[in-house]
Amino acid sequence: MRAVITGVAGFIGSSLCERLLKEGWKVFGVDCFRDYYAPSLKRKNIEKCLENSDFVLSEQDISTSPLDFIKKGDYIFHLAAQPGVRKSWGQEFDHYIRDNIISTQRLLERVKNIKISKFIFASSSSIYGQSKSFPLKEDSLPMPFSPYGVTKLAGENLAMLYAGNFGVPTVSLRFFTVFGRRQRPDMAFHKAMKSMIFDKEFPLYGDGSQVRDFTHVGDIVEGILLAVEKGKNGKVYNLGSEREIALSEALRIIEKVSGKRIRRKKLEEARGDVKKTLASIDRAKNDLGYRPKKSMEEGIEEEWNWIKNIYNYNL
Numbered sequence: 203m204r205a206v207i208t209g210v211a212g213f214i215g216s217s218l219c220e221r222l223l224k225e226g227w228k229v230f231g232v233d234c235f236r237d238y239y240a241p242s243l244k245r246k247n248i249e250k251c252l253e254n255s256d257f258v259l260s261e262q263d264i265s266t267s268p269l270d271f272i273k274k275g276d277y278i279f280h281l282a283a284q285p286g287v288r289k290s291w292g293q294e295f296d297h298y299i300r301d302n303i304i305s306t307q308r309l310l311e312r313v314k315n316i317k318i319s320k321f322i323f324a325s326s327s328s329i330y331g332q333s334k335s336f337p338l339k340e341d342s343l344p345m346p347f348s349p350y351g352v353t354k355l356a357g358e359n360l361a362m363l364y365a366g367n368f369g370v371p372t373v374s375l376r377f378f379t380v381f382g383r384r385q386r387p388d389m390a391f392h393k394a395m396k397s398m399i400f401d402k403e404f405p406l407y408g409d410g411s412q413v414r415d416f417t418h419v420g421d422i423v424e425g426i427l428l429a430v431e432k433g434k435n436g437k438v439y440n441l442g443s444e445r446e447i448a449l450s451e452a453l454r455i456i457e458k459v460s461g462k463r464i465r466r467k468k469l470e471e472a473r474g475d476v477k478k479t480l481a482s483i484d485r486a487k488n489d490l491g492y493r494p495k496k497s498m499e500e501g502i503e504e505e506w507n508w509i510k511n512i513y514n515y516n517l
């Protein structure tokens with residue numbers, strides 16, 4: 203089977219790519235190596251994929267390029283985005299509009315008149331915002347609490363409306379705080395682990411009581427593959443793990459796994475950060491057969507081993 207993955211060098215894109223290649227797919231990967239975090243890390247993410255002759259990497263910016271690659275895949279996995287809640291304020295919002303809205307609309311315009319088997323859009327739990335009712339269900343009213351969330355919701359709405367108007371077989375998947383090997387350096391676990399290695403303080407926004415439905419990247423990739431097979435066109439699915447863990451508790455697990463102490467530097471709550479996320483995954487269970495498996499401890503241990511490796515930390 204032939205796939206196009208946008209954002210292939212990123213955290214989730216590279217993990218998906220590796221899995222597809224393992225399963226015998228041909229992958230055309232696109233990335234423009236934005237410097238939101240070190241492009242050298244992204245290059246490392248796809249090092250292994252580049253050794254596979256079924257993988258082609260094309261460096262281009264999908265917000266401006268002609269998108270001729272679109273015919274290279276029957277399945278389009280659109281993961282390229284400007285991620286991160288905290289940076290989405292002020293002038294930076296331009297980047298979020300460019301990479302999360304304009305790029306998505308351009309891709310959908312290109313696929314609306316050609317035959318493809320599936321268009322998977324990477325959405326986010328951020329579209330729910332500061333909810334009071336849990337678990338979060340797909341049909342509850344989306345009320346993003348950050349500019350980032352607004353742009354992801356716009357992308358999801360675009361996917362849905364191209365499905366309705368032109369029959370583009372889109373499926374949007376709302377990922378809940380993903381962790382594991384290759385986690386982005388702006389995300390909490392990566393930051394906490396890096397701070398221990400370099401004996402620096404870890405900036406803890408708020409008191410650590412914010413609850414997240416942390417989901418392992420392997421479970422996310424599994425959910426994406428299930429959506430390819432069984433996802434209903436025009437639909438949205440939560441991909442979470444149904445576990446509610448406070449950040450402070452997650453940090454304690456990191457300390458237990460690493461045997462080291464995190465030096466917490468308490469900061470004010472960050473604007474745009476919600477108090478809690480917790481997915482209902484009933485729809486993904488019923489329609490897709492999705493069953494997240496990885497425990498927090500296992501996933502954190504895997505991430506810790508990867509972090510030690512990339513920062514050349516020898517015990």
Ligand SMILES: NC(=O)c1ccc[n+]([C@@H]2O[C@H](COP(=O)([O-])OP(=O)(O)OC[C@H]3O[C@@H](n4cnc5c(N)ncnc54)[C@H](O)[C@@H]3O)[C@@H](O)[C@H]2O)c1
Pocket residue numbers: 208209210211212213214215232233234235236244262263264265280281282283284285300301305324325326327354376377378379380381386
């Ligand atoms: N990591 C999470 O917890 C999480 C949670 C919810 C949703 N998501 C979504 O999942 C997707 C992947 O996230 P990630 O954490 O792997 O992020 P990431 O930043 O590691 O990967 C995104 C990749 O897209 C590339 N990119 C951005 N704009 C591009 C453009 N215009 N043209 C070509 N390439 C471009 C970047 O260079 C980057 O390599 C994103 O859509 C994100 O919004 C992630």
